[in-house]
Amino acid sequence: MEQHRYSQIADQIQQQIRDGIYKAEDKLPSVRVLAKQQQASVSTILSAYGLLEDRDVIEVRPKSGYYVRRVVNKQPESPSITQETSSPEQVTTPQLVMEVMRESSSPHLISFGAAVPASDFPVINQLKRIFAQKVRTEPFLGIGYDANKGNEPLRRQLARRAVDAGVFVSPNEIVVAEGCQAAVGLCLRALTKPGDIVAVETPSYYGLLQLIEALGLKVIEIPSNAEQGMSIEALKLAFEQWPINIVLSIPCFSNPVGALMPDENKKALLELIYQYEIPLIEDDIYGDLGYEAQRPKAVKSFDTKGQVLLCSSVSKTLEPQLGIGWVLPGKYLKLIEYQKFLSSTGSFRLPQMAVAEMLAGGGYDRHLRMAREAYRQRRDRLADLISQHFPQGTRMSSPQGGFVAWIQLPKAVNATQLYKEAQSHKILIAPGEIFSSDPKKYPHSIRISYANSWTPEREAAIQTLGNLAKQQL
Ligand SMILES: Cc1ncc(COP(=O)(O)O)c(C=O)c1O
Numbered sequence: 001m002e003q004h005r006y007s008q009i010a011d012q013i014q015q016q017i018r019d020g021i022y023k024a025e026d027k028l029p030s031v032r033v034l035a036k037q038q039q040a041s042v043s044t045i046l047s048a049y050g051l052l053e054d055r056d057v058i059e060v061r062p063k064s065g066y067y068v069r070r071v072v073n074k075q076p077e078s079p080s081i082t083q084e085t086s087s088p089e090q091v092t093t094p095q096l097v098m099e100v101m102r103e104s105s106s107p108h109l110i111s112f113g114a115a116v117p118a119s120d121f122p123v124i125n126q127l128k129r130i131f132a133q134k135v136r137t138e139p140f141l142g143i144g145y146d147a148n149k150g151n152e153p154l155r156r157q158l159a160r161r162a163v164d165a166g167v168f169v170s171p172n173e174i175v176v177a178e179g180c181q182a183a184v185g186l187c188l189r190a191l192t193k194p195g196d197i198v199a200v201e202t203p204s205y206y207g208l209l210q211l212i213e214a215l216g217l218k219v220i221e222i223p224s225n226a227e228q229g230m231s232i233e234a235l236k237l238a239f240e241q242w243p244i245n246i247v248l249s250i251p252c253f254s255n256p257v258g259a260l261m262p263d264e265n266k267k268a269l270l271e272l273i274y275q276y277e278i279p280l281i282e283d284d285i286y287g288d289l290g291y292e293a294q295r296p297k298a299v300k301s302f303d304t305k306g307q308v309l310l311c312s313s314v315s316k317t318l319e320p321q322l323g324i325g326w327v328l329p330g331k332y333l334k335l336i337e338y339q340k341f342l343s344s345t346g347s348f349r350l351p352q353m354a355v356a357e358m359l360a361g362g363g364y365d366r367h368l369r370m371a372r373e374a375y376r377q378r379r380d381r382l383a384d385l386i387s388q389h390f391p392q393g394t395r396m397s398s399p400q401g402g403f404v405a406w407i408q409l410p411k412a413v414n415a416t417q418l419y420k421e422a423q424s425h426k427i428l429i430a431p432g433e434i435f436s437s438d439p440k441k442y443p444h445s446i447r448i449s450y451a452n453s454w455t456p457e458r459e460a461a462i463q464t465l466g467n468l469a470k471q472q473l
Contacts, residue, residue, distance in 0.1 A: 006047035009038055013048065014057055017068055018454045020377030024070035024384060028058060031066075070384060078226040079257075079395040079408035079445065096416075097206045097434050104428060110461040111449070113428035115255060115404050117316055118374065118451045123358075123367035127318065130354045140350050148341050150176020150326070151352035157359035158326055165287055166301025167310065169328050175336050176352065178344065179325040180285045180313035181207050184248065186327055186343065187281045187309045188215055190335040196245035199238060201230035203406065203435035203442055205255040208248060208283070219437050220244060226397045226406065229259035232268045239276055246279050247272075252296045253286035256435050256447035257406045258399020260290070266299040273307055279332065284312045288368055290401035291376040306331030314355055316402070317368065322351045375403045375451065382450045385459060389466030391473055403451040409444045413472045418446065421468045427461045 016022055028049075029037065035045045049066050052058040059069045104114030149155065155171035162169055177183040192198070194216030200208065202221035212219050220242055223234045230249050238244060249269070251261035261269070273280045282299045290296055300308040309332060313325030329336040358364050379399060386396050386407065393410040409415060419431035430449075432442030452458065 005040060006044045007051060009034075009040065009045065009048040010051040010055075013052060014055070017057060018381065018456070018459065020374065020381060020454070022068050023377060023380055024068050026068045027064075028066040028068065070387075077395045078397055079406055080226070096431065097210055100206075100428070100430050100434065103423070106428075109423070109426050109428045110458060111428040111452075112461070113430050113449065115316065115402075115449045116320060116451060117318070117371070117403070118453065119319075120453060121367060121371060121374075123318060123363065123371075126363050126367075127322075127354060127358060130357050131350065134350055134353050134357070138349075138353060140348070146347065146349055146352075148345070149174065149337060150347065151349055151356065154324070154352040154356040154359075155326075157356045161359060162310075162328065164295045165284065165298040165310075167298055167328065173328060173330075173333060175327045175329060175333070175340050176347070177311075177313075177325045177327060177340065178323045178347070179315055179320070180283060180311050181211065181325070182343070183311035183313065183325040183327045184208060184281055184283060185211055185215075186336050186339040187279075187311065187329070187332070188212070188217065188246070188248075189343075190332060190339045191279055191309075192217055192245055197242055199235060199244045199247045201249055201254060203256055203432065203445070205250065205283075206430075206434040209435075209437060212248075213437075221436060221438075221441075224254070224257065224259060226257055227259055228265060229254050229257070229261040230265075230269070232265050232272070235269070235272060239272060244276070244278065246281065248281040248283065249299075250283040250286070251299050252284055253289060253399060253401035255286070255402070256404050256430070257397045258402050258404060259397070260296055260400050261299075263297060263302075266297070267302050269299060270302055270308070274305060278307075280308045282308050282310045284310055285316050286402035287312065288317050289372055289375060289403070291372055291379075292400065296401075300328060300330070303330065309336070317364075317371070318355070318358065322355060324351055324355050372401070374453070375401075378403070378450045378452075378454065379405065381454050382448060382462070385462040386466070389463045391466070391470045394469070404447055404449050407446050407448055409446070409469055410473065411444055413444055413469045415442065415444055415446050417472065418465070418469055422465055425461075425464050425468070427465060429465065 031042055031045045035042050058066050060066055100113050104111055155174045158174050159169050159171045177186055197218045197220055198212050199220050199222050201224040220238055222238055223231045229251055284298050298310055300310040308330055310328040314322055327336050383396055391410050395408040397406040399405055415432045419429055422429055430447040432445030433439040436442055
């Protein structure tokens with residue numbers, strides 16, 4: 001009976017470590033305190049801690065106590081992703097992109113594939129309550145078209161929230177869209193024509209690359225760095241060489257790397273677009289999800305000429321199903337409004353009003369605080385698991401916000417093969433080839449989305465991935 005009890009206690013503590021309640025290097029409760037909490041004997045607790053030591057989960061430090069082990073003592077190194085700037089290319093349409101998107105919603109796969117926020121935060125229930133209340137109290141049908149720019153109470157809240165990113169706009173300077181992708185689509189349609197050249201950082205989110213392709217545009221991929229994002233030096237050289245028409249960047253916690261562009265680089269980026277008199281589309285979808293207390297400033301916050309079109313949505317902070325994004329188009333407001341009118345005339349008010357109410361209350365800030373901390377802990381756990389199970393020489397980016405990381409495997413490992421083998425083990429990852437217009441650019445990299453909480457099943461899936469990668473060596 002006592003023996004059963006100590007392994008139960010050990011399992012509970014291990015689960016708390018998986019959940020990030022105790023992180024690597026954290027001190028665990030003393031034997032006496034835990035004995036009291038668990039109403040167990042000191043020897044039972046000593047046995048539980050002994051079992052966790054045997055499992056390599058914790059370690060004892062003489063005269064100090066028990067600590068959570070960092071399995072491999074250092075974080076994986078950041079990937080080195082700087083590449084040559086390529087010439088402008090037509091993006092090919094890999095079927096793989098659609099497969100990753102389709103499979104992401106499969107309940108039969110353990111998904112590290114699509115960048116979908118965790119669904120276990122209380123905010124989801126809060127949203128449900130707001131929806132139910134709005135359905136009872138607000139008229140939604142038989143009232144004709146709402147404002148073309150989107151619901152006014154929502155735009156008011158978005159204007160209020162933009163201040164966090166250092167951006168001051170009036171609600172009239174905001175256009176609501178059906179998501180961030182739709183918002184970027186409005187900007188590209190309004191400001192480019194087929195054959196124009198779009199500069200993007202590489203690797204870059206496949207949805208944006210596919211959008212560029214679908215509009216008949218060419219893409220020029222600018223090298224980036226795992227910590228700082230798009231290289232300003234490389235962009236400068238690309239401007240000297242090619243007639244770039246527009247820049248599209250994810251400066252705050254890029255997808256797939258999680259890089260955060262420093263403020264000096266944001267300002268230097270602005271100087272360049274001013275010099276060449278072209279617009280910048282700033283995709284700020286992860287900007288609210290930084291792990292530091294201070295939210296990073298948007299490039300738009302430094303823009304004095306109205307040349308930045310900031311696009312975002314609630315797809316990463318709340319839920320993609322809401323279908324709510326927006327553009328702050330600066331001096332291109334009229335063009336974007338017209339594109340909005342062309343793309344959709346009637347949009348449903350209910351989600352817009354529900355999100356407006358969500359943003360107005362303190363619940364959204366509480367949710368962000370919780371989500372940022374949870375994602376930070378989940379990133380740390382992923383780093384531990386990668387160190388523990390992946391082949392030597394594997395590198396992982398260290399995102400300071402958001403919930404996707406870029407993993408660079410040793411050169412002997414083919415990422416697309418790993419993706420296929422993982423699928424046969426019911427595990428979904430995103431292979432590197434879909435993050436560039438050149439499918440051969442990232443043959444040894446994968447993107448892992450770590451939004452969901454760590455469970456034994458998800459941890460085992462990372463171990464399986466590591467084993468599959470090792471088998472290719
Ligand atoms: C950088 C980036 N932009 C845009 C999107 C698409 O956003 P939405 O679902 O709001 O259209 C995503 C989704 O993964 C993304 O990561």
